[in-house]
Amino acid sequence: MTPITSFFRNLEAKCCAACGQMIHEQAESYATECAPCQEQASFDAYKYYHQKR
Template sequence: MVESIVEFFKNLPPKACATCGTDIDEQHECYSNQCDSCNIL
């Protein structure tokens, strides 16, 4: 059975920064792969 799209997004793991590895505090489906601290550099 196919789960609902809401449940799919709720069950995604937190995104991690590609540079430093810390969890990114934003929506999982966004395109950014760096945290704010690493994005400034």
């Protein structure tokens, strides 16, 4: 069985699902997009919601 420290140390770098840039956060995080892409998605959702009204 692999020690937990070795497991996390050997994980590959995470890449953003939207733009492909490397994400600089802990590997065990559930985030799949970098901060700029998350912000853009939130802004787009906000615009879409308020244009429908």
